[in-house]
Amino acid sequence: MKFLEVNKIHQGRSEILMKQIEPESVALSFWSPPYFVGKEYEKDETFDSWQAMLRQVIHHHSKALKPGGFLVINIGDIRCFKDESIPRFQAMNISMQKSKITREMVLEAKAQFPEFSRYQLAEHLGCSEQTIDRRLNGNNIRGGKYEIQTRVNLVGGPLQTYGQECGLYLYDHRIWVKDPAWANCKWTSNSLKSVDEYEDLYVFWKPGQQTIDRKKLEPQEWKDWGSRAIWFVKSVRANDDHEAKFPLELASRVIRLYTDKDDVVLDPFMGSGTTSIACIRHGRKFIGIEKEAKYVALAQENIKKEMSQLKLNI
Structure with missing residues (x-):
């Protein structure tokens, strides 16, 4: 060789x-x-x-x-x-939140309007649908929202x-x-x-x-x-x-x-x-x-x- x-x-x-x-x-x-x-x-x-x-x-x-x-x-x-097979890593980074809407405010609105979608809740609270999602679920810190x-x-x-x-x-x-x-x-x-x-x-x-x-x-x-x-x-x-x-x-x-x-x-x-x-x-x-x-x-x-x-x- x-x-x-x-x-x-x-x-x-x-x-x-x-x-x-x-x-x-x-x-x-x-x-x-x-x-x-x-x-x-x-x-x-x-x-x-x-x-x-x-x-x-x-x-x-x-x-x-x-x-x-x-x-x-x-x-x-x-x-x-x-x-x-594993859950998403989630975090609620309160120091970076730009919206004044809190998780408690979203939960209160959901209890008041249980039939509302995230988009309707966002319109009701005057924020984005993404804010509603993040307040309820936290941020997926690896991969973003859809990965x-x-x-x-x-x-x-x-x-x-x-x-x-x-x-x-x-x-x-x-x-x-x-x-x-x-x-x-x-x-x-x-x-x-x-x-x-x-x-x-x-x-x-x-x-x-x-x-x-x-x-x-x-x-x-x-x-x-x-x-x-x-x-x-x-x-x-x-x-x-x-x-x-x-x-x-x-x-x-x-x-x-x-x-x-x-x-x-x-x-x-x-x-x-x-x-x-x-x-x-x-x-x-x-x-x-x-x-x-x-x-x-x-x-x-x-x-x-x-x-x-x-x-x-x-």
């Missing part, structure tokens, strides 16, 4: 192309998978196919990783999926299961604290939900001896983040060329911590090429896989720019 070339981005689905990686050649696999949140590149996925894809990709690492190698998955642990409810699922558990199925073991768990997202969205202001400000790094280990060399990082780096569970790294400021990029600093930390010079790093969801750029800057080799042709071209262009800049700095 012809193995995937190193220092190259390969177009295709990881579930298929990872079979062509030279066995036990990868020291680290670092990636952030599609989150199944409605992005354009996820349009053909279902929840079941998304889970099956993650499981297959993780299973392929049992052969691709070196003994003692690591798999690091960056993912937002909380995912929301439509589920008709079905969403169930919150954690994905860390399934990831751990997929790893153990193929002989990879959860080794560590770190938290990437990023810039708060959606701080001003109605979903947050209408509920007690916290602002989204962190993602998870799940670290899996393939049994085998690993090398720990404190000289890879400066003493202050070990103190600040090398031995810390919480990493503070600012988010990418503009996702203008790709919908979901993680910062270069995040990839650099993972690569420097879990690999040595000239090691091979795999990213089966390469996107815009951030992992490859981090590898180039820190003297590592890379294998990239990306199913979208436009992102393969984008990653290749970013690599070309990085190599040109590197030559200028030498």
Whole structure:
């Protein structure tokens, strides 16, 4: 079999192309998978196919990783999926109510005119039909008035299961604290939900001896983040060329911590090429896989720019 070339981005689905990686050649696999949140590149996925894809990709690492190698998955642990079987999350946010009509006033009107519809009650009380509905039922804070409810699922558990199925073991768990997202969205202001400000790094280990060399990082780096569970790294400021990029600093930390010079790093969801750029800057080799042709071209262009800049700095 012809193995995937190193220092190259390969177009295709990881579930298929990872079979062509030279066995036990990868020291680290670092990636952030599609989150199944409605992005354009996820349009053909279902929840079941998304889970099956993650499981297959993780299973392929049992052969691709070196003994003692690591798999690091960056993912937002909380995912929301439509589920008709659970009740709607409701909230009566009194601080945001614009109408002076209260629930008690609506109930009193209903008792006085039991035959009235919501529209007739609204006309009688001088408010909107929506106000009547909200006073009686509260706000559906996930999905709006007509959408079905969403169930919150954690994905860390399934990831751990997929790893153990193929002989990879959860080794560590770190938290990437990023810039708060959606701080001003109605979903947050209408509920007690916290602002989204962190993602998870799940670290899996393939049994085998690993090398720990404190000289890879400066003493202050070990103190600040090398031995810390919480990493503070600012988010990418503009996702203008790709919908979901993680910062270069995040990839650099993972690569420097879990690999040595000239090691091979795999990213089966390469996107815009951030992992490859981090590898180039820190003297590592890379294998990239990306199913979208436009992102393969984008990653290749970013690599070309990085190599040109590197030559200028030498």
